[in-house]
Amino acid sequence: MKKYDAIIIGFGKGGKTLAVELANRDWKVAVVERSSSMYGGTCINIGCIPTKALVHQANSNVTNELANFEAKEQFYQNAINKKDATISFLRQKNYDNLNNLENITIYTGEASFLTKNDVKVVMDTETITLTADKIFINTGAENITPPIKGIQDSKHIYTSTSIMELKQLPKRLAIIGGGYIGLEFASMYCEFGSQVTILEGANQFIAREDREIANSVKETLEKKGITINLSANVQEIKDGEKEAIILYEMNGDVLELPVDGILLATGRKPNTEGLHLENAGVELDERGAIKVDAKLHTSVPHIWAIGDVKGGLQFTYISLDDYRIIKDELFGKNQRTVQDRQGIPYSVFITPPLSRTGLSEEEAIAKGFNIKVAKLPVAAVPKARLMNKTEGLMKAVVDADTNQILGCTLFSPDSAEMINIVDFAMKSGQDYTFLRDHIFTHPTMSEALNDLFSQIK
Template sequence: MKSIQKKYDALIIGFGKGGKTLAAFMAKQGWQVAVIERSALMYGGTCINIACIPTKSLVHSAENHVPYADAIAEKNRLVESLRKRNFDMVDQFPNATVITGTASFLSPGTVSVRLADSGEEVTIAADRIIINTGAKPVLPSIPGLNASRRVFTSTTLMEETKLPERLVIIGAGYIALEFAGMYAQFGSEVTLLSRSATFLPDEDRDIADAVQSILIAKGIRIELGALVDELVPGGDTDTIVYRQAETRTEIKATAILIAAGRQPNTEDLNLEAAGVRQDSKGYIVVDERLQTSTPNIWAIGDINGGPQFTYISLDDFRIIRSQLFDFKPHSTADRIQVAGALFITPPLSHVGLREHEAIGKGYRVKVATLPASTSTRAQLLNRPEGIFKAVVDADTNLILGCTLLCSDSSELINLVQLAMHAGLDYTVLRDTIYTHPSMSESLNDLFAKIG
């Protein structure tokens, strides 16, 4: 082993939301901290560079009819600005060091880093190590896929400055639907190939049907139960061959987006040398305090197999902070209800139990639904599509869950989540005085239908 170049109080591998926030906090407390990031283009992490921020920028541009090339340019400007700001967030501290390179464990307390600029390998040590390397798209084994020049992931498609004429998306999860919606609004001819015979299988059928109708109205073709057999590269287009039951179909594409799930970024870490255990899918196994099988090593963000949301990574920071500093104890067990949003147009947002989930758990429920078109705010925004839905415990009047498919739902759902966390009776949301015209005042009408 090479001699240790430097020893730190804490080493964070990966520049994601939880990692960078933790690094800045530790440095502010006077700790010697290092952050290792594989690429200078990923300072700030996945969300800022290749996920939440660039995709939402493109969704916003698509909704406002910005030409695709201009939308890509604006996305790039925004990402570059935020990348620098996030680098400075850590680099401002003299006792915090950002190292650009690839990390590999040598032992539970030492890491070898192959520097990106020189290729030189250095060895550093730390009393505490936090793994924050995130996840990446899965590329399925489809014959012909590797030979195609038209295959993209969610990362690489956003680098294209020319709008694809015919976009075929393999997958029908949140990433697939988000890309389908925004590229259709930019003017691409979009087809979704879903392995599942049921659209959005986790949702209640009334919600799933409403989402499907909205996407179809945008011109998106949705093929359910579609199993891709092969991809045939061609001159002007590629051909995707897929089966539905016994029917074999071919479709042409100028671009193919693979949105078939994600997998952990662990291939270079040499986790065995650190004694860090992984699950069957390769994610790092952690306890409620995000501690791995090695006591001085924690795993935060997407790499630990939890919900893959930036705000979960931020909460992971709080969990680590509560252990290492004088803060109220906090763990994953405290996450009772976490809201989520799918940024199609209009966005689909949800918190808590869906109707079928609540019934499956044995609750007696009261359910209310309301067309989004009843909202004055939705009407004046000229976005009347969608539906509001609430599920309430008939025995306690507590809100069990809420699903909102409407403009501004990603904001409105947080109000419902707060009421649920506070253990408030649904009548509080029913009877609150809201501003007008706003989407939130629709909660008056939605919960009034409960009683």
């Protein structure tokens, strides 16, 4: 048995940052990662970075100039190769950042709890037991496979992870699920040259978003050639000799869709399988996420959960903020909690990106606010005209009684950057006139915030 001050299970953003923090404070730290292909965590290897690398390649407009599908397929293969090279570099860098520190030992193997202090690690060549007074679980989330007939046997099924390893561009791609992950891949593969069909079981498109924004997103994606079928319930998948046939029910009819590839974008669940949390007394909620308190302690006080494994918003920057909460408890003023996080901004990297912070118009009305609403079509923005990227809509909601910004949604080029400006104004207590009258550089997309908030009368 090997004794450490801390064991961190999982190599994700919060865990790896915490490992360096503890090691620099002379703690002896064991980091356990089950796969050598996951050093650095989900974001680096199968999430944010590889997807955005491919989005960047897809949006280069080169595919629009290619004469045939074979040429587009070659461009796609090159994009996958570039993505792989980038990820390999970052994965090694993340490994070295920890491995080069004297106080950190990395174990590549499957971790499981024996007791509330002891963790078994099964590696390729040996099995060892680690023990520590403090343990941090940072194992992330995994894809959900829905119970559809034929799905387990089909050779044409991909997840958001496995499809990015595919070197052959699917000519016809079906995406089961019309959530944010599904939309990102739909937009990306459409830009690469695939014929994309989305099968969404709900009767409303991206239901949590403002209806005007959602309609603008749907219209833009459909203009690109993406088919979006709502209330489409997939019943069965049958493999043919060279294709798969999806049988789905929509509006009372059972329809068939022949495709070359099927992407499952049906959600993700906390990755706790095999950890044997029951041996440590760590409790899960009804969705299978690890229960935590406001300072990320599990039901066992000396065991914390970080990132996606505890449920809630699945963003890398949430995992990083989890690290800040733990750092503040261990070495700071012990004041930070998850309740400090209000109105987290997010972006969906379709083309153009969809970004939001705060309340939508419908949510603000439901909460009883007296509101004023500002709307600005992207086509009215000079920089958008210069870039010839005029699809989209900007919308902001303001409290009519206090002039405070309640929320903002930007479906526009550069929105992933712009939304941080709005969020900063909101968090710092500025009212909408701050953005209405702020001096921005020109020509930029950010200066559109002047025009957007000028719509408030």
